Amino acid sequence: MEAKELLQALVVAERLKDTTRHCYTSQGRHESVAEHSWMMTLMAFLMKREFPDADMNKVIQMCIIHDLGECFTGDIPTFEKTKEHEVTEDRLLNDWITSLPAATRDEMMALYKEMEERQTVEAKIYKAIDGLEALIQHNFSDLSTWSENEFELNLTYADDKVQFSAYLSSLREEIRNDTLKKIAERSS
Template structure:
């Protein structure tokens, strides 16, 4: 065979085209997380998205990896990436509005199935299993992911340009049943709670000053 008859290596298929197409289809649907808004605000006052939150949660997990003995970092990062995928369809429900009988978990499970439907079977099962693990807190990695999820949310509240009347006190009890279950989570929680109490005190002081000037 002459050189001009040999297949061009650059055109060789590294992945089955159908598999690749299904992955891209899923990815395009998951992009809705970029437009799924949460109640928290960024430092500039923009409402943050679920994608914003998931990215920073993954970054936090990566930075803490060397201090988390016995934790599989790859699995931890996978959990951080997929834990809120269903919100691409259901939207976010702020924690103060959640309740055990609100049907949210069933809606999110159904939404996740719909979202993952285009994926190849192996990837669909992998994503669904990760989300189930996260929800049940059935592994050391899911406990850390869930605890850091709470902490990342509270950290965002501390730097966010939140609207007047934002309830910082809610953070002092938010997710404590999770963050109390690991030493590193407890340590971080203690620091975040201290910062939250200072923020509450500052808000009170600012409110008092405004009332003095307006009187």
């Protein structure tokens, strides 16, 4: 990728630094989409030894690019996102990807296709990390920032995404335990 093309791509990607998510940080400010993607990437790096047969560099790449569509639409919480939102985000993202140099475009499109089909172990790991990171961040945030539906959602969300892996299922259970402790704080 030529220097000018790289800079043009970064102009778009930089938007994720200012695109806030529904979730808050432990210090009480809205988390950015870029921060969510970074934490997912760090999670993939830290758990790479748990998946010796997986291409964890590919998982890291998936984590890095997975929310680039939100450069164009902003973040819409999973419990509010409609099919229409998804179609719009996919269209805008694809328009941008096709403007990239051929090699980058082709690699990115192949990754997105693999992520959407979720048949490979790498795509399954990425999708599990995406859900788990959101739950972990909710547990880091103050309960006053949770919407009412998140008290139940944090106990059940991503259960289906981790079933293929004993390790990820164990991590999900630890996160659920943290959620239960956090919710118990509300009652006391």
